[in-house]
Amino acid sequence: IPVWYCQDCGEIIVELEDPTNCKKCGSHNLLQDPDVLDTWFSSALWPFSTLGWPEETEDLKCFYPTSVLVTGFDIIFFWVARMIMMGVKFRGKVPFKQVYINPLIKAAEGKKMSKSSGNVIDPLTVIDEYGADTLRVTLASLTIQGNYICLSEERIKGFRNFANKIWNVSRFSIMNLKDFNIDKIEKDKLKMTxxxxxxxxxxxxxxxxSTEYLNEYKYGEAAKIIYEFTWNEFCDWYIEFSKPKLYQEKDTIERRTSQY
Incomplete structure (x- = not known):
């Protein structure tokens, strides 16, 4: 702790740099406090120290307290509880209203990932090979209300196929919308089948x-319903039903309806 006690006059000195003498009596007989701060001490101040505290900054007024904290279950006591205590002590309010406990990631067989075991999946390598969107949808889909996610490259490959499906159907849609202007569409004249x-x-x-699930922090359920609609209903069925109308050479109302 950066606190020193003058052994001659009893003055307590708090400095960022080691003092050489007592500012009160000039003595060099100083003794530093032998205690240490808890590792999580500065982290406990994070919700408001990052916003300019102890100054009453505009950021502090705007963003403290906030709404949601996202963290892992393994540091609830070390971090979450201490942020609440420090927030109440120094700001008079808890720093957040809700805490979302996300699961921790383990290897496919349920073991802890470690370099020595050789079972670590590097997210940067995954992004380079499969894309950031693939990794995002993989983790979102596997995020259920539990303690752990068992992640494997095979699972990532499966969601890579889903990302490719979105890419392909987006490209197909854009190709068939080149002559489409939604501002010129008269909705009452469309012929909905x-x-x-x-x-x-x-x-x-x-x-x-999906909106209800997201509001409830049920990301896995939201990802699942989006996956099922996109792949099983929109791509597998509706796109196939629409192709005969979209491929018509004439600019028919049926084609416009499908484009819409």
Missing amino acids: LVDKWIISKLNETIKK
């Missing part, structure tokens, strides 16, 4: 459910 109404209904259902 049963299939068109079905996919719009499924889309609205997916939006509603």
Whole structure:
């Protein structure tokens, strides 16, 4: 602890740099406090020290307290509890209203990842090989309400296929929308088929459910319903149903409806 006690006059000195003498009596007979700060001490101050505290900055007024803290279950006492204690002590308010406990990542067989075991999956290597979106959707899909995620390259490859599916269907859609201008569409003249109404209904259902899941921090469930709609309903069924209309040479109302 950067605290020194003058052995001659009893003055307590707190400095960033080691003092050479007592500022009160000039004595060189100083003794530093032998105690140490807890490793998590500065981390406990993080919610407000990063915002300019002890000054009453605009950032501090705006962002403290915040709404959600995301962390792992292994540091609830070391970090979360201490941030709450320090926040109440120095700011009079808890630093956040909700805490989302995300699972920790383990190797495929459920063991802890370590370099010595050779089972570490480097996220940068995964991004280079499969793309950042693949890694994002993999982790989101595997994030359930539990303590651990068992991650393997095979699982990542599976979601790579999903990312490719989104890429391909996006490219297909763009290719078939080159002559489409939504501002010129008269909605009341569109000719919706049963299939068109079905996919719009499924889309609205997916939006509603995924939004509810995200608001409840159920990321795995949200990713699952988005995956199922995109692959099983939109790509496998609706796109295939739409191709005959989209491939028409004439600019028909059926084609416009499918584009819409």
